Amino acid sequence: MDGDVRINPYLSGNFAPVRSEDDFDLVVKGEIPKELKGTLYRTGPNPQFEPRGEYHWFTGDGMIHAFHVEDGKVSYRNRYVRTPKWELENSEGRALFGGFGNPMTTDPIAQGKESGVANTNILFHAGRLLALEEAHAPFEMAERTLDSKGYATEYNGKVTAHPKIDPKTGEMVWFGYGVGDMPLSAGMSYGVTDASGKVVRRDDFQAPFSSMVHDFLVTENYALFPILPLTGSLERAMKGLPAYAWEPDKGSHVGVMRRDGEVASIRWFNAPPSYVFHPMNAWEEGGKIIADVFRYDTAPLFPNADGSPGQHSAARMVRWTFDLDGNSDAIKEEAIDDLDGEFPRFDERYAGSAHRHGWYAADPSNAKTIKQTAIAHLDLVTGKRQVYALTGGDMTSEPVFTPRSADAAEGDGWITAVVWRAAEDRSDLLVFEALDIAKGPIAVAELPRRVPFGFHGNWVAG
Template sequence: MTGTNPYGQPYENPYLSGLYAPVHDETTAYDLPVTGRLPESLDGRYLRNGPNPLHVPDPAGYHWFSGDGMIHGVRLRDGHAEWYRNRWIRSESVARGLGEKVLYGPRHMGMDFAPNTHVTLFAGHCLALVEGGALPYEIDPELETVGPFDFHGTLPGGYAAHTLTDPDRGELHAVAYCPALPYVQYLVAGADGRIRRRVDVRVDGHPVMHDFSLTKRYVLLYDLPVVFDWRGHRGRPRPVWRPGRPARLGVLPREGGADAVRWLEVEPCFVLHPMNAYEHGGGRYVTVHVLRYDRYFVTPRPQPGEHVAHLERWTADLTAGTVRREQLDDRPVEYPRVDPRRLTRRHRFGYAVRERGRGAGGGAALVKYDLERGTGTEFRVPAGDDVGEGVFVPAGPGAAEDDGWVLAFAYDARRGASDLLVLAAADVAAGPVARVHLPVRVPAGFHGNWIPDDATGEPEEWPCGEGPVRW
């Protein structure tokens, strides 16, 4: 979007143009065309969240992270692509902007925002997620908004952008923060959808903890030099890089109190997204794979590609109280994922997105890492195209770690629209076994999940006219 800055000079906000430009309509399309063959075992929905501002009153000041959330979804069943939908999350401001009835519900500290970061299913509730103190919003199987969700009245404050489901106990873990509060909250929700555990961990300086890691016994907290600052921002906090601020990795026992956290010093850096963490050596060591930025938010609104992250392995020696870093790849990558069955456990494979416009060939790519062999293979998209986060879907409950599929949205510049790619995880470099052709462009966005039918308890036909439909 082109406009003028306060000095009358022309500018273009990169987050309102090109691949980031918001779409202006909600679309529903049925019987989508497919190139290749969809695996018949893929019965469910691929959902992805991302910013898509309904209105932008200040184009010069807009940043990608602040856009209203929109869910994009594709329904697959029996080898067919039944539908594509995109829907705004109906926060109060979005509902009013669309001229619709407001879905009133609980609020934390008066905050209301259309969550734009992630989407996950837990305890029968499909939740759109965001950090910073706002609540999740629940959506139904057709992506319509049910309303704000507070875990049946048990959520003690706001919630988080990232959650992890423990594959052993089925509980949902999160680390939530609010810029106005001097602590972060470790939260555990039981299978009944209620918060059963809360630990308030005091941290100084209001650090941005976008994500966290989980092992079988520990929660890892990233207290790094990006903090919220109120100065010069009209009373609204913004994340900034704070030179000289100590960087540390917190190791909290999952069943311990706040006083049990051990803080281990690390070199100054920033981590938006870790890949996975696990214990070994009889519990002496914790290893976590992270995407490490040297710095972040050095400027108030980082531009696309201004900072890049690289895959690193951090090994914490809990006896010596040290953390050893090892960079594993020089590719600039983001959005790491693993087989969800391997969360909290040693894993061999991981997936990430190589940034568009950087590295050999200049195109974006999906990267599959073999962490045992120390290799990475790619599926590249042509220059001018783009590909988003790759989500691994196992072929079955007992399938091997890379026996399954990787799903991702990709932009096709020749069509001016997007596809849902389905790649065989065992051979990502071979390219997609199927492309579902969407009728519209899916803007660059953040995170998504595959929600299989066997996780939703979905009946063959949905009842109509009976209020929100449960998953």
Template sequence: MTLAGKFYNMHSFQGKQSPATRLEAELYDAEIIGEVPREINGALYRVGGDRYYPTLEDDVIINGDGLFSMLRFEDGHVDFKSRYVRTPRLMAERAARRRLYGKYRNKYTDDPEAPQVDRDNTGNTYAHWHAGRLFALREDSHPYMMDPETLETKEQWDFDGKLKSISVCAHPKLDPVTGEWWGFGLFADGSYIEPVLALQVADKEGNLIREEIFNSPFPGLSHDFAVTREHVIFDIMPLTVDEERMKKGGDFYNYDPSKPSAWGIMRRDGSVNDIRWFHLPNTFSGHIMNAFTEGDKVYVDATISPGNGFPFFPTTIGEISSLEEGIAQITRLEFDLSDEASIPKQYAVPGSVGEMPRNDGRFQMERYRWGYFRHDRGIASLDWDNHQVNLHELPPGVVAQEPMFVPRSADAPEGDGWIMSMVNFMAENRAEFWVLDAKNVQADPIARVLLPYRQSFSFHGSFVPLDQISNAVK
């Protein structure tokens, strides 16, 4: 088996749907091997795609219904709860007791009886906390608010009616200094013909204070982006949209190997009219770890592959991309804004094949030292001071999900805390939630929270301290 095949197979992320759990569960006082540090008091919220009814043959993983889960930590005890996000799409299928919706974001493949209200919103990509509210995010839609205690689905959120865009990105950036929510909307006007995006900013109270519309170089994928103390960086990948193709039953996205990715940089205190676009061939990014500005240089740390990072979508010439093209490494991109002819530099970190990068959120938007990611062989930390990858290697058939960093205390030094990750034991059809020492990731887990069944693949989550949950907006 090739390295690429091993990477995708081990992580059930070939793009095909893995077997669904179809289970909402509640477990009080989970069994624990080891001891959960009593400093960890809060809830880790996660969400991913878990289809409630069987979808199309060879459906892609990002088309599953949103299954939202919570691991609640309090004084060394852990409770678990999971609930589906009650979107109109899911509720229509439940009422019909069958599948109604077809391909990912392709309404032309739906059952004639499928309601089209909020058709694409599965709420399956990011469990996000801001200004006392918990959200289920999906990048083509408005967020759904979730009850942080019961995980019941509440109303959709459009910033009290102020939002003009039809979409809110699934990878918002929280400013640890100002408390602001920075995001964007892709295909913000609902059209796939013009590449319309919207910059969106909400203040620490959740009030929308900024929304600016602009066009990107072409209508492509923009899944993640970056913000520094001085700049905003938008990235457009060459997964392009063609509605005529969709009308014929084709995929929403096809990879165009003739196009470079586009990276647009603007000043935070500037205007979208001043965005400068860089074009990078053979550079595909799925996720961003962090970014920072130093003088005239902007640095973006991202997972970079040389070709189609979503190989479950075919190319525009009807071919299937090789898995090798989609193998991503943690890579630092360097943009020099002082040189009009500058070609961005790329520095891949040796031994960093992996995905789902995160960092200590208290150090977002500035130079930092520690990053964390799902390595192709386990769970890893990355010391940017020396480009050292520290790996907790997992045996074959044991699969880790996105790692999250939780600091020891609000004022602890960067990297002083724990890495937390869901770990599936595939052959045994069960899962454990692991707590690792972030400074000694190679060591055995400090705690293993035992869960009685395999957990579906969750994409992204957030850890929220208990005092914030108790003060949530009602």
């Protein structure tokens, strides 16, 4: 091979796409509890054609992977999310869109066309299965067949991939960034979908600057918007420089707003530069808001504003405290855990309230990569941590918690996770007792091929 040819790591190994759409009955080793019945949906980037220009992992076409569990058996189905982008490129037989909708690398055929990929999250709300990404409306999928049904147009614009479902009201609380007529703008939206699926609120506001606002936080009474220095710039992109880049001089800002308040009332708190892809949970204690988040010193996977490579960085769990009654707008930060990790999850019946148990994908080697080789459970009351370490180069996806029953105690249930078996280049679905991660899986459902590394998943009870 020519020594000048560089292989994109996000198009090789288990990042590489799987372009077949399949249906398998899986071989199960061990015993899946009869009470565990439903479907684990997962999504991730899976470009159907060789990408144009420099490929970023976040920009591949969405593919849904569904693991249906019933009576101790597991079946698997995967399908592309047939967005307008996917349909247009499929009809042409080649990639047409630049990454993040970059007009500099988009074919003239596709200029100004819908570029959504629906590749980041998939969840069930108000009777609808919704595939989500950062810059477009939710895209509805059929629950069992995974047929593509189209965009949910009532959202009237962009919606993030990380809404929060209030377990008390059934509301889905969400936001959008890069909102407005110009790409990569500082415009944002705050929105609410009621328990019946009706969009009852959407208000726009301006952030301190254009930022990749990957996720946000919601408590019983407040919404928090992290504006961190992974910045967006159309001017920069038009010069051939990165559309999104790390600019630490801009610092970190978090807007705090009452859920029943106006966007004009947002109070901005600040902290030194850092980045957070994913919080675990946030809640209120007296006149304070407490938020547990996985914080990076620098934004991984993204370059500096001049196009030079960014620094390698890993996330660890920290606790942010916002003193709403105090005079200071500084965010207090304290370390919670000393293990590198990502993709935190918890018992979401406690969303917006104080919780005790959390799970996450981890890297015990602390090698500052995004390759997670273990699953961890942390008891936030005792501080005790359990870790199930994979071997042989195997790597895990985000662990997803499912309660044993609607009224089970917090943390009483199961963790499901999709694991890539490096030596065999295929994947397994692992099932754990949630509070006994260290003993290993109680059941393994074996796939005949691999599931590429992706982002998020959710369990839908059957």
